[in-house]
Amino acid sequence: MTGTLTIAGLGPGNEALVTPEVSAALASATDILGYTPYVARVVPRPGLKLHPSDNREELRRATEALRLASEGHDVVVVSSGDPGVFAMASAVFEALEAAPQWRDLPIRVLPGITAMLAAAARIGAPLGHDFCAINLSDNLKPWATIEKRLRLAAEADFAIAIYNPRSASRPDGFARALEILKDAGCGGRLAIFARAISAPDEKIETVSLQDARPEMADMKTLVIVGNSATRRVGRWIYAPRQAR
């Protein structure tokens, strides 16, 4: 008997942001796979096997999930946020491409509240006008590609959501990104540092990009750089709908 594979987004952390569709998938799963801290968000119960794994293990995890589903398990691969935004869904389809024997497995992708939407809502509406999302990790793409995209995003006057700005293994990229954006004339834009949004240790601060310091970001931080019109009203930050 064939099982099923569901790739589900748990949202940014707060259980009130998990969709009913995802909760139902977790409730009927036999196996949960994912990065250890995300699997830890799933409540254990009899009949449910948890398979936590390290990050940078995405492709191996995806292949294991396909194999378990092919053996009849009802497998859920969990991501934080949305599984389709810099998360597990692409890894599963990469694994599927390498394994034609599993091409007909019943697969579903269930969306979730990705970090930039949760962070934006907390501070106002900085993504209310055209925007882009850039993953600052250069594990899987050349740094030159990231630089080029930052420059073009600044020229396009997009608000810029920066995922994975900085980690212990990549301490320097974010400092270079800030320099590139300042060079591109974005020094006067607002930069929002949103850490652990919706979790108990949530912290959010906004500064002028020219005053931003690399240490303000870590691997739990999502950074949103406003567009040239993004502004404050009271304690809120928002992008006006109008543009020149």
Place this chain on the structure above:
Amino acid sequence: MTGTLTIAGLGPGNEALVTPEVSAALASATDILGYTPYVARVVPRPGLKLHPSDNREELRRATEALRLASEGHDVVVVSSGDPGVFAMASAVFEALEAAPQWRDLPIRVLPGITAMLAAAARIGAPLGHDFCAINLSDNLKPWATIEKRLRLAAEADFAIAIYNPRSASRPDGFARALEILKDAGCGGRLAIFARAISAPDEKIETVSLQDARPEMADMKTLVIVGNSATRRVGRWIYAPRQAR
């Protein structure tokens, strides 16, 4: 007594995609404001007043919501998708900027599953690598700005989510957008037309951009143009994590 103002995202249409946080806000509201088809998604009950209004009424609706909250009502302004992405949150902060007397009202923005995440999940993972979101409506920005952003997005090799591609009052912009993207060398990219995602009349089709016709989009359609590496695996479309 002061009321409250909540700006909430209802997701793309299916109730299983409404977060528990939003459901709770709807359950305790006294007044719901929004574009008529979105207000129609809220179940009526005694003690709840529904205030449907036309689109293009965003600023007037936002001001009315603030006024009702200031008079002690618990007001929820509903948007489809996420309220912070081309929706009501920016309009509320614009209205707040014009009305300093309401600056201290308790306001919350509750995120939702925006159309591009729901559409992406349905077809695979076309937003699994860097991407941008562009609102094709030129009601509030010059068409030249839209053109410039499309060209820069193509040059950056972003996947491009196009919101509001085409409507009865703007029949021609999307055809021009397709020409711009073809001129920019994107003719071979995959273009996903996702209509009424998660609703009963959902329809999704994928073609090469060079084969896309303007009539494939209407005001209920979200278009995602893949990046240069976006590809098919079986019935799925995804952006690989790796880039050159």
